[in-house]
Amino acid sequence: MNSLALINEFLGQPPNASAHGYQIDHILEFCHWFMGALFVGWSTFFIFVLIRFRKRRQPAADHVGVRSPISTHLEFSVVMIEAVLLLGFAIPLWAKRVNQFPPGKEALVVHVVAQQFSFNYHLAGPDGQFGRRDALLVTNSNPLGLDPNDPAGKDDIVTTGELHVPVNRPVIAELSSKDVIHDYFVPAMRIAGDAIPGSLIPIWFTPLKTGTYEVICAQLCGLGHYGMKGTLVVDTPQDYQAWLKERAELSGGAQGAAPSPAPGGPQQPQPQQSKQPAPAASPSPGG
Numbered sequence: 001m002n003s004l005a006l007i008n009e010f011l012g013q014p015p016n017a018s019a020h021g022y023q024i025d026h027i028l029e030f031c032h033w034f035m036g037a038l039f040v041g042w043s044t045f046f047i048f049v050l051i052r053f054r055k056r057r058q059p060a061a062d063h064v065g066v067r068s069p070i071s072t073h074l075e076f077s078v079v080m081i082e083a084v085l086l087l088g089f090a091i092p093l094w095a096k097r098v099n100q101f102p103p104g105k106e107a108l109v110v111h112v113v114a115q116q117f118s119f120n121y122h123l124a125g126p127d128g129q130f131g132r133r134d135a136l137l138v139t140n141s142n143p144l145g146l147d148p149n150d151p152a153g154k155d156d157i158v159t160t161g162e163l164h165v166p167v168n169r170p171v172i173a174e175l176s177s178k179d180v181i182h183d184y185f186v187p188a189m190r191i192a193g194d195a196i197p198g199s200l201i202p203i204w205f206t207p208l209k210t211g212t213y214e215v216i217c218a219q220l221c222g223l224g225h226y227g228m229k230g231t232l233v234v235d236t237p238q239d240y241q242a243w244l245k246e247r248a249e250l251s252g253g254a255q256g257a258a259p260s261p262a263p264g265g266p267q268q269p270q271p272q273q274s275k276q277p278a279p280a281a282s283p284s285p286g287g
């Protein structure tokens, strides 16, 4: 990155870590410099006017005012630059973000389900299929209401707060919410999207650098909004596999309070008794 980018850093933007982020940074850089120039220009003009037209020097008001066309030309130039920024850069980049999703097979698809005040993640597991979810099955131990009787959900991984993704592979995050409107914002990935109850909103990014990044909620969603933070960890492919394995062992088919079978043993789709929609079924602490 060149030194011009320093203005973004100066304004507190974390370093970019995603493939498309550089394009966003270039637009932001230009906007910041442009706004800086406008700020200095207008401020200088304002101070000039205060001195030049002070009451002592200008005791009577001039009823004609400005005769020079310069201010019109200046205003027109500013509008032109803003139009070029919007039509030439911002809208095409936005169109690319919403129209050119990577193919689902190439990308890692993760369901992000926001709630007051955390982000839950649902991964399909080795079979690549997401298990059925039902709001009626939601309990403290089954935050997403995963159906324990759906074979597609047996190997699914559900985590809260921290998500791991492999580096250099596109990630498609499908956003939804259990309660109010949240916004899934990963500043270092230059990506954000609203999580709205009843909708599924996909966003995507390709992480380029391994590391740990902050996830925040960018919609005022209630009293605990300030604490609605999470972590995105970008791993090497090996570390990512290790994390998947660890998560799979931890959940071990326990989603929806299904009794976990012996590790590695074949799982029979037997009818579960824990199907009744709690609250009664969840004497879990710390609710």
Ligand SMILES: [Cu+2]
Pocket: 114, 115, 117, 181, 182, 183, 217, 218, 219, 220, 221, 225, 228
């Ligand atoms: Cu929120």
